[in-house]
Amino acid sequence: MKIQLNGKSTDIPEEVVTLQDLIVWYRLQDRMLIAELNREIIKKESYQTTALAEKDQLELIHFVGGG
Amino acid sequence: MLKIGNRTFQSRLLLGTGKYPSYEVQREAVAVSGAEILTFAVRRMNVFEESQPNLLEKLDLTKYALLPNTAGAKNAEEAVRIAKLAQGSGLCDMVKVEIIGCSKTLLPDPVETLKASEKLLELGFTVLPYTSDDVVLAKRLEELGVHAVMPGAAPIGSGRGIINPLNIRLIIEQSEIPVIVDAGVGSPKDAAFAMELGADGVLLNTAVSNAKDPVKMAKAMSMAIEAGRLGFEAGRMDMKQFGEASSPTSGLVTS
Numbered sequence: 647m648k649i650q651l652n653g654k655s656t657d658i659p660e661e662v663v664t665l666q667d668l669i670v671w672y673r674l675q676d677r678m679l680i681a682e683l684n685r686e687i688i689k690k691e692s693y694q695t696t697a698l699a700e701k702d703q704l705e706l707i708h709f710v711g712g713g
Numbered sequence: 714m715l716k717i718g719n720r721t722f723q724s725r726l727l728l729g730t731g732k733y734p735s736y737e738v739q740r741e742a743v744a745v746s747g748a749e750i751l752t753f754a755v756r757r758m759n760v761f762e763e764s765q766p767n768l769l770e771k772l773d774l775t776k777y778a779l780l781p782n783t784a785g786a787k788n789a790e791e792a793v794r795i796a797k798l799a800q801g802s803g804l805c806d807m808v809k810v811e812i813i814g815c816s817k818t819l820l821p822d823p824v825e826t827l828k829a830s831e832k833l834l835e836l837g838f839t840v841l842p843y844t845s846d847d848v849v850l851a852k853r854l855e856e857l858g859v860h861a862v863m864p865g866a867a868p869i870g871s872g873r874g875i876i877n878p879l880n881i882r883l884i885i886e887q888s889e890i891p892v893i894v895d896a897g898v899g900s901p902k903d904a905a906f907a908m909e910l911g912a913d914g915v916l917l918n919t920a921v922s923n924a925k926d927p928v929k930m931a932k933a934m935s936m937a938i939e940a941g942r943l944g945f946e947a948g949r950m951d952m953k954q955f956g957e958a959s960s961p962t963s964g965l966v967t968s
Contacts, residue, residue: 674760682798707798709755710753711729713870713896
């Protein structure tokens with residue numbers, strides 16, 4: 647399946663079904679992050695039940711230093 | 714005491730978290746600054762490469778109020794999206810509206826800032842717009858209901874200090890909400906000056922992070938802001954044209 651991840655067309659493996667799977671796949675499960683799927687912010691408690699689909703636009707966002 | 718929305722703060726220094734030489738220096742600078750409000754930017758994670766340590770994981774978040782900015786937004790719509798993303802962290806409800814209208818000077822876009830502030834207020838955010846030192850714009854933002862107005866001293870990162878003290882003073886005098894001088898502060902003198910003009914707080918970043926010793930400068934800024942505030946509250950003496958002796962003019966031993 648191909649999705650748009652942080653602006654980049656990305657192939658994701660078959661075993662990645664949900665948003666939670668993808669976060670674990672990229673080893674981000676212990677990081678502070680914000681997920682936006684097709685312009686909707688997904689709450690953490692819904693990661694497990696949010697299935698990814700072809701052509702989804704996913705943004706994984708965090709805070710960085712800034713003024 | 715600085716009151717923004719329904720929160721109160723002892724410190725009048727709001728500190729940015731960008732451009733420090735290392736996380737260790739940053740953590741130490743934040744600690745000695747006494748700042749209770751820290752600003753951040755919202756960015757995509759670098760998911761495709763080995764991840765960098767995240768600043769937020771290095772700080773005890775319970776000790777700070779987080780003020781994410783909308784830097785990178787070029788219009789109101791983008792700023793609102795960034796603010797929503799920041800709120801999605803579940804860590805903050807305040808937002809610094811920052812919409813750059815000119816890539817050379819980094820001066821804010823007044824029209825888009827006004828639009829974004831209005832929308833974010835509708836959405837229930839605690840809204841702190843970074844604006845130019847325009848007196849009427851500050852008033853218009855206050856009328857919208859923003860929780861503080863943050864006029865720039867000088868362009869972001871320029872370190873030039875308060876370029877138009879008259880405008881900053883006029884904004885402070887007309888304002889019934891906190892006025893935080895944001896951007897362009899270069900030295901402790903500039904921060905003290907802002908506070909002597911009656912500002913409720915100062916937001917700065919590069920002045921500390923680009924100092925030769927950021928930790929020492931963080932302390933200096935903290936002291937300057939406190940001194941400036943005390944000076945403002947004390948009320949300075951009137952300026953005079955000529956000299957006026959401090960010692961008695963009677964009982965002189967030489968007459």
